[in-house]
Amino acid sequence: MTPFDTLTSRVAPLLRDDVDTDQIIPARYLKVVDRSGLAEGLFAGWKSDPSFPLHEPATEDARVLLTGANFGCGSSREHAPWALIAAGFRCVIARSFADIFRGNALRNGLLTVALDEADHARLVADVSADPWRVVTVALEPQRVRWGAAEAAFSLDPFSKTCLLEGLDPLGYLLAHDAAIDAYERREAP
Amino acid sequence: MKTLFDKVWDAHAVHEAPHHPSVLYVDLHLVHEVTSPQAFSGLETRGLPVRRPERTLATMDHSTPTRPGGLAVVDDAGRAQLETLARRCAEHGIELFDLSSPHNGIVHVVAPEQGRTHPGMTVVCGDSHTSTHGAFGALAFGIGTSEVEQVLATQCLLAWRPLPYEVRFEGTAPEGVSAKDLILALIAEIGVGGGTGHVFEYRGDAVRALSMEGRMTLCNMSIEAGARAGMVAPDDTTFAYLAGRPGAPADFDGAVARWRALRTDDGAYFARTVSLDASRVSPRITWGTTPAMSVGVDEPVPQPTDAAARSALDYMRLEAGKPLLGQPIDVAFIGSCTNSRLEDLREAARVLRGRRVAARTLVVPGSRAVKREAEAEGLDRIFEAAGAEWREPGCSMCLAMNGDRLEPGQLSVSTSNRNFEGRQGPGGRTLLASPLTAAASAVAGAVADARRTLSEAA
Numbered sequence: 001m002t003p004f005d006t007l008t009s010r011v012a013p014l015l016r017d018d019v020d021t022d023q024i025i026p027a028r029y030l031k032v033v034d035r036s037g038l039a040e041g042l043f044a045g046w047k048s049d050p051s052f053p054l055h056e057p058a059t060e061d062a063r064v065l066l067t068g069a070n071f072g073c074g075s076s077r078e079h080a081p082w083a084l085i086a087a088g089f090r091c092v093i094a095r096s097f098a099d100i101f102r103g104n105a106l107r108n109g110l111l112t113v114a115l116d117e118a119d120h121a122r123l124v125a126d127v128s129a130d131p132w133r134v135v136t137v138a139l140e141p142q143r144v145r146w147g148a149a150e151a152a153f154s155l156d157p158f159s160k161t162c163l164l165e166g167l168d169p170l171g172y173l174l175a176h177d178a179a180i181d182a183y184e185r186r187e188a189p
Numbered sequence: 190m191k192t193l194f195d196k197v198w199d200a201h202a203v204h205e206a207p208h209h210p211s212v213l214y215v216d217l218h219l220v221h222e223v224t225s226p227q228a229f230s231g232l233e234t235r236g237l238p239v240r241r242p243e244r245t246l247a248t249m250d251h252s253t254p255t256r257p258g259g260l261a262v263v264d265d266a267g268r269a270q271l272e273t274l275a276r277r278c279a280e281h282g283i284e285l286f287d288l289s290s291p292h293n294g295i296v297h298v299v300a301p302e303q304g305r306t307h308p309g310m311t312v313v314c315g316d317s318h319t320s321t322h323g324a325f326g327a328l329a330f331g332i333g334t335s336e337v338e339q340v341l342a343t344q345c346l347l348a349w350r351p352l353p354y355e356v357r358f359e360g361t362a363p364e365g366v367s368a369k370d371l372i373l374a375l376i377a378e379i380g381v382g383g384g385t386g387h388v389f390e391y392r393g394d395a396v397r398a399l400s401m402e403g404r405m406t407l408c409n410m411s412i413e414a415g416a417r418a419g420m421v422a423p424d425d426t427t428f429a430y431l432a433g434r435p436g437a438p439a440d441f442d443g444a445v446a447r448w449r450a451l452r453t454d455d456g457a458y459f460a461r462t463v464s465l466d467a468s469r470v471s472p473r474i475t476w477g478t479t480p481a482m483s484v485g486v487d488e489p490v491p492q493p494t495d496a497a498a499r500s501a502l503d504y505m506r507l508e509a510g511k512p513l514l515g516q517p518i519d520v521a522f523i524g525s526c527t528n529s530r531l532e533d534l535r536e537a538a539r540v541l542r543g544r545r546v547a548a549r550t551l552v553v554p555g556s557r558a559v560k561r562e563a564e565a566e567g568l569d570r571i572f573e574a575a576g577a578e579w580r581e582p583g584c585s586m587c588l589a590m591n592g593d594r595l596e597p598g599q600l601s602v603s604t605s606n607r608n609f610e611g612r613q614g615p616g617g618r619t620l621l622a623s624p625l626t627a628a629a630s631a632v633a634g635a636v637a638d639a640r641r642t643l644s645e646a647a
């Protein structure tokens with residue numbers, strides 16, 4: 001996983017709630033045995049519409065996606081964060097996330113930032129007023145800053161350490177080998 | 190005092206430390222072709238073996254063809270995925286129900302019917318509808334591919350403890366109202382994110398009255414309300430279902446004695462509770478592009494109250510205030526891990542017996558075993574006499590990976606679980622409903638109320 005420290009970027013606004021994983025990447029793009037071709041599948045159903053917000057010139061090199069509540073609901077496909085990362089995103093800012101998507105994203109170094117209602121509304125208003133606006137997402141202090149505004153976000157300390165140091169959580173699991181052995185002898189022969 | 194969820198979680202916690210996710214032991218790991226290839230590659234790169242191949246069971250379902258007679262796979266990419274799974278299972282000694290196996294089928298249909306899912310187990314799979322297995326009182330949830338790799342390597346998962354959420358269905362569901370209608374009513378009530386961070390426990394008389402098939406339908410769609418898992422405490426219905434199945438424990442009576450303790454203690458703490466009166470639920474149908482957007486089948490399309498509803502109506506090309514009944518459909522799809530078990534097919538057959546379909550109708554059994562049982566009862570002949578297509582098992586038009594899909598603009602009544610834009614094919618429009626409603630709509634060629642269809646002579 002690529003470590004995440006501080007990211008300064010323009011924002012791609014996808015201002016709706018309940019963006020499901022079938023919209024993030026439709027099933028027909030899942031027929032891969034590796035991670036190829038996923039950027040092409042990102043928002044494939046919506047991309048054909050010329051007015052799709054991610055076609056705006058201001059979003060071209062945006063690495064932050066700004067969206068509404070319950071982002072990533074639906075399927076467990078990890079292809080969803082893979083596709084976002086393949087398309088250059090490193091952070092999704094939302095009102096809230098679906099559980100499975102959130103875990104999948106964090107395990108791949110895609111930071112999920114859930115803002116409270118007032119901060120979210122303020123950021124949405126500011127980005128809508130000025131699409132070229134730049135935000136800074138700082139992981140260590142858990143802050144998003146734009147212009148004179150600032151918002152805090154929460155993140156569990158374990159995911160934070162993994163992101164800051166680029167650690168794969170599998171290493172943490174493997175380090176518990178002895179405990180797993182003992183559990184199996186006791187409970188799962 | 191503990192809830193059912195707490196008991197199962199606590200029995201599987203290998204290691205717990207403050208500010209760290211729990212290391213949770215996995216009893217049964219189910220694998221399919223679409224979300225596993227990158228996990229096996231990851232293991233190979235790290236030079237890790239599969240820790241407990243005998244606790245892992247694989248099937249092919251998502252992209253498999255369902256045309257009768259032929260097993261020629263639809264395209265090269267799909268074939269490569271199936272071959273990769275077969276090769277990985279052979280390398281690691283994992284049991285695989287491949288396309289030639291008499292046990293093949295949709296992962297969430299196959300494991301229960303083979304008796305592999307037991308009360309009190311932890312079950313995971315790279316598929317969000319793993320929640321289905323909670324019908325047995327198992328803690329079962331979907332995981333991502335990185336987690337598939339973790340479980341293959343360590344038989345454990347890193348997980349934050351969710352909160353228990355009590356979902357009560359009181360009273361008796363009226364005739365013609367199935368588990369599908371109950372779960373659609375719940376999702377409409379609490380919303381697609383209502384269960385986020387929680388595990389449901391379904392309780393109440395209407396839940397106790399459900400068969401295992403019905404309980405599986407209920408638990409299956411927990412994820413559609415945002416809950417990763419849903420559970421039903423095991424009881425005599427559960428034990429009777431499991432008795433005699435190939436995967437049932439050798440000391441069955443001993444197991445049942447242990448399983449009886451798997452119930453929520455009186456006074457145990459639930460973070461939230463919601464209660465629905467089952468006697469007031471009517472057959473439900475969705476009108477929008479999330480599973481929360483549903484109404485009674487005989488109600489009009491509701492007036493949109495927000496931008497999401499307006500955009501959904503726009504996509505669905507439905508008009509607020511107009512009845513859904515009589516809305517012409519192009520396809521009826523009876524299948525998917527939600528509604529493709531024998532009981533579901535019997536319900537559809539009740540409507541289709543002696544009638545003819547007026548729209549293209551696919552009936553896709555959930556597994557080869559379901560197909561055999563249905564044919565032994567003559568259900569296949571009822572479907573074919575009605576003009577429906579009787580298919581080979583698989584996910585089929587639930588997610589349209591295998592060539593079975595809607596054409597742009599087509600409208601379907603579908604017994605599957607997701608009506609997201611394009612889920613059943615780009616531009617396709619999906620109305621989710623029960624097998625009864627789907628079959629009645631197939632006969633009418635338009636959205637129909639099965640209660641009315643069944644009251645008229647065939």
Ligand code: SF4
Nearest residue numbers: 318525526584587588
């Ligand atoms: S039937 Fe549909 S929801 Fe169920 S496992 Fe298959 S694709 Fe997923």
